[in-house]
Amino acid sequence: MRILLAGLTLLIALAFLPAERAHADEAAARAVIEGQIEAFLADDGPAAYSFAAPGIRSMFPNEERFKAMVRQGYPPVYRPRDFAFGRYRETAAGPVQEVSIVDRSGVAWQAIYSLEQQPDGTWKISGCRLVRLPGVSA
Template sequence: MKQLILVVLILVGLGVKNVRAEGDTPGMQPRNAMEQAIAGQIAAFRADDFATAFAFAAPKIQGAFGDAANFGAMVRGGYSVMLNPADMQFLARRVEGGILWQRVLYRDIHGGIHIFDYEMIEGVNGWLIGAVVPVAQPKVSA
């Protein structure tokens, strides 16, 4: 019986969660601790609080950037859609090569779509973000 309940919870957790970013990020309602970590980092970005956003990064990311200011500069330069997305959706989660990935779709303020895979690492105090990798999108011809 416990196994059946676990399977149902996993299947429910793999569904798509739409998150509107109108107003403040606290309107987001992530379904689990992993999504809460990502949503928490986005909330910190929206508040221009890179120290809090940096706290959601795994130790290897923190080591690579050294401090919140360097981390913030990287986000502003290469991941600006995450600073104030118009919309975001939690998509599929998968395990690949022993690594847990959470896919997230962002819509920017101009309607552009941006998809990223988040490497999620379970830390002592909860989930941390180990990497964020842009997902190549197919070219659409008119």
């Protein structure tokens, strides 16, 4: 009876592991994105750069170039007035986190972040696509 109960307990625990891992990955993704946005708001280039995946870092080999690219190409990400996390989903290319952003002018944007897990288990931002939401401003 004890063996049967232990086996049943193990099966139930194993069934919940994928859901718990997905929740942990989502929380980690949000922490990385929030950390980078907060670093931009604080003008902390080294901290913002530390959240970039190796592929991004190879295109922008130092924090000044990276910060300049974000400032010029992604001003809503660089200086949001407000942001909120939306849908998180797993894709064949890796996890994607949607973030609703209101820029300093009150214009609404959707930032779609892609993330990749590093060999040490941490998550880094591998890309961001920014889409202006039509006719929406705060």
